[in-house]
Every structure is written in C-alpha cells, then in structure tokens.
Amino acid sequence: MPRKGAAFAGLSVALVTPFKNGEVDYDLLRKQVEFQVDAGTNCLCPVGTTGESPTLSHDEHEKVISVVVETARGRCKVMPGTGSNSTREALRLTKWAAKEGADAALVVAPYYNKPTQEGFFQHYKALAEEVSIPICVYNIPGRTGKNIEPETIARMADLPNITMVKEATGSLDQASQILATTDLTILSGDDSLTLPLLSVGGEGVISVVGNIVPKDMLALLAAFRENRAADATQLHHKLFYLCRDMLGLATNPIPLKAAMKLLGRDTGELRLPMTELEPAGEAKLRKSLAAYGLL
Structure with missing residues (x-):
C-alpha cells in the first residue's frame, strides 16, 4: 500500500x-517558478x-502563496509554508493556502514557545480538523528549539490530513522509527541527507540546493528509484x-541568495536580521560553484 502523502514524493x-x-x-518570483x-x-x-x-x-506571505499557485497553474504541486508559533495564525494561513488552491x-x-508533546499534538490536530488539504509536519528542532518526538508523530498519523513529515532532525534513527510505526511519507529536510534518508524509506526531499541545480537532485532521486545505486x-x-x-557557510538562505546572485538569478537582497555573506564566505562559495561547473 502506498504511504499517505506519496503524491508528494520526489x-x-x-x-x-x-x-x-x-x-x-x-x-x-514568477521567473523562479x-x-x-x-x-x-x-x-x-x-x-x-x-x-x-x-x-x-x-x-506579503499571503500574496506570495497566491502568486506561486497562480504561476504554477497546476504544472507542479504547491505546498507553501503556513506554520506559526500561534495555532490561530497557522490556521489562518493554512486556510488561506487552501482557498488559493495550494495542494x-x-x-x-x-517555535520559541517550546510546547509540550501534547501541545504539538493539539496544534496539528486543530489544523487537521479545520483544513481539507494535506499537511506536512515540518520538524526542525535546530530552528524551533524542541523536537517533535516520534511517538507524538505516530499519534498525529491518525489525524485526518496529516500525511507527511519534513524530517530535518538529522537523525536517521528518528526517521526510521517514524517509517516503522506510521504510514506517513517522509521527505528529507537536509539536502546532504537525501540519499541516506531514501535508503531507510524516505521518498523525496524539500531542497534548498534545488533552487540552483534541480535537475541534478531529480537525477539522484531517479537513480535511487531505478535501483541504480552507483549512480545515486x-x-x-x-x-x-x-x-x-549552501547550508554551512552562514544561516540559510544567506549563502543560497549569494549563490543565486553570482549566477544572475536573484538580486541577493535579504531582509534584516539576515545580512549578506561575508567576503571570506563569498570567496569559498565562488570556489564551490566553480568546482561544480556553475561558474
């Protein structure tokens, strides 16, 4: 049986x-789409x-969602970020995304308020019961300050519309436990862990580096899917x-925007408190892009 959320594999x-x-x-933004x-x-x-x-x-948050959905025009799926540390705000944004046609x-x-495991469960339960579109639980304790434990995610798996997990804990043990105890689709939240996560049953990635080299990441996913282990x-x-x-020189998306500027695909402009990549970091980034064959 396919896992819930399998339509978002890849x-x-x-x-x-x-x-x-x-x-x-x-x-x-439309050009990026x-x-x-x-x-x-x-x-x-x-x-x-x-x-x-x-x-x-x-x-702005709402308009970006609307513009991306409108520009995509069903040619690919759209899964916007609608989370918040306020359940009421997350519900408002998720309802907006659903109304605008997000998939x-x-x-x-x-984040920041560090709820208990019961608080995490009740947060997602409130969304799942109010909105009809699938929900991907994004677990990134390095950003939020607290991990959603596998046992809590297993409880969420029984809720309507909870179908996926964006797994960014860096723990293959946690991913394996979720895969063994639920029928949720797991998507990697760390580009460099995509292949290891696929090897334990993950089905795709929500990628940062895909802003620059989507075809290479697609090729990796295809190689794994087609059992071409050496190619993958x-x-x-x-x-x-x-x-x-992309993720180590400075906080995301600072290096990514610097790279896209170097490649002529973005202005590189950030909003405070994000600041530009320092010169030493930019020099390393240039070297990395050149070694990859992009510059």
Whole structure:
C-alpha cells in the first residue's frame, strides 16, 4: 500500500523570496517558478525558512502563496509554508493556502514557545480538523528549539490530513522509527541527507540546493528509484560539497541568495536580521560553484 502523502514524493524546492529595494519582487518570483517548472520539479514550497517567511508581513506571505499557485497553474504541486508559533495564525494561513488552491501545507513546529508533546499534538490536530488539504509536519528542532518526538508523530498519523513529515532532525534513527510505526511519507529536510534518508524509506526531499541545480537532485532521486545505486551515490558525492556550502557557510538562505546572485538569478537582497555573506564566505562559495561547473 502506498504511504499517505506519496503524491508528494520526489523533488520539492524550498523557494527563495526575491526582494528588490526592500519589497518582494513578484516578477522575479514568477521567473523562479518557471525555472522550476521547466526543470521538472515536482512541488514548490514558498514562504518557508528559505523564503524568509519570518520577515514577511501577513499580506506579503499571503500574496506570495497566491502568486506561486497562480504561476504554477497546476504544472507542479504547491505546498507553501503556513506554520506559526500561534495555532490561530497557522490556521489562518493554512486556510488561506487552501482557498488559493495550494495542494498541501508545510507546517513548521511551533517555535520559541517550546510546547509540550501534547501541545504539538493539539496544534496539528486543530489544523487537521479545520483544513481539507494535506499537511506536512515540518520538524526542525535546530530552528524551533524542541523536537517533535516520534511517538507524538505516530499519534498525529491518525489525524485526518496529516500525511507527511519534513524530517530535518538529522537523525536517521528518528526517521526510521517514524517509517516503522506510521504510514506517513517522509521527505528529507537536509539536502546532504537525501540519499541516506531514501535508503531507510524516505521518498523525496524539500531542497534548498534545488533552487540552483534541480535537475541534478531529480537525477539522484531517479537513480535511487531505478535501483541504480552507483549512480545515486555518485550524484550524492557530487552534490555534497555544494549542499554543505549552501547550508554551512552562514544561516540559510544567506549563502543560497549569494549563490543565486553570482549566477544572475536573484538580486541577493535579504531582509534584516539576515545580512549578506561575508567576503571570506563569498570567496569559498565562488570556489564551490566553480568546482561544480556553475561558474
């Protein structure tokens, strides 16, 4: 039997939010969507961590969702970030995404206020019972300050519309436990752990580096799916250092936006408190892009 959420297997890309002179550049956002559609990306995830959602106003957050859904026009799925540390706010955003035609919602664990495991469960229960589109639980304790334990996710799996987990704990043991105890689809939240996660039963990735090289990540996923282990491993090794630099030189999306600027695909502009990549980091990034063959 296919897992719940299997329709979202493959490559999802966590889209950047382009800015120009301090404002969201919706024309460039539409171009980013077209770039991904042309590459064959399965799903787009705007207004997440990579999309700098914490610095967007409520109106901007909603408009980015609407523009991405409208531009995609059903050519690929759209799963926008609709999470918040306020259940009421997360519900409002998720309802907006559903109304605008999003295919699913990516809901990060409530952050900063560090709820109990029961609080996590009740948060997602409130959303699952009010909204009809599938929900992907985004578990990233390095950002939120607290892990959603596998036992709690197993409870969530019985809720209507909870169908996926974006697994960004860095723990294959946690992913394995979820896969062994639920029928949820697991998507990697760490580019460099995509192949290891696939090996224990994961079915895709919500990718940062896919903003730059979606076709290579698609090739890795295809190689694994087609049982071409050597090809998948080779692509994993090729992507590894690029993934490391996209996420290791500074906080995401600082290096990614710097790379996209170097490649002529973004202004590189960020919103405070995000600041530009320092010169030493940019030099390393240039070297990494050149070694990959992008510069």
